Amino acid sequence: MSDAYTFTKGNQAEITLPAGVQITVKAKTNSALLQSVKLTSKDGQLDQQFTGTGEHNTVIGQTTITDVSQLVATFEYGESDGALKPSSLNSGGPYEIGAYNLMVIVAENGDDSDYNDTILEFSWYTPK
Structure with missing residues (x-):
């Protein structure tokens, strides 16, 4: 969907x-260092934080949101x-694969440059 996008500046x-649309949000980590993602909506409706450590795409948090269209994520x-x-x-994204949509934000903590220390995924289905 062309009305979804992300703009990154700093962290x-x-x-x-x-x-x-119902949107699934999933946070993953690939780092032994503590990773933190704070999600806040501009209207104050959403205020959530995911924290954790782990390798191999360890899930550190997941939620479903509806009727929140403007968010700020701090990594x-x-x-x-x-x-x-x-x-x-x-x-990156949003990527449209049939009716499935995926938008991803990746974070790097500086110990290498693979940009997978924290991965924040937004996914949803295009309504018919």
Whole structure:
């Protein structure tokens, strides 16, 4: 859907999602360092945080949202001293595969450059 997009700047992503559609949000990690994603809606309706560690696309959070079209996602990671630091971001999509849609934001904490330390996925089906 052309009305969905993301704009990344620093460690924040401004996300616009299609209206009137149920959207699945899933956060995954591929890092031994603590990863954190905070999702907030511009209207204050949504305020959620996913945190965790793990390799091999470990799911650190999942939710379903409806009727929230403007979000901000803030990505951080924890150093060994416990301090949270900003991640670097990239994004892709939305990708349309038949009626299925996928938009992805990926974060890098600087220990390599594979941009998979945190993965935030938004998926939905195009209404018929």
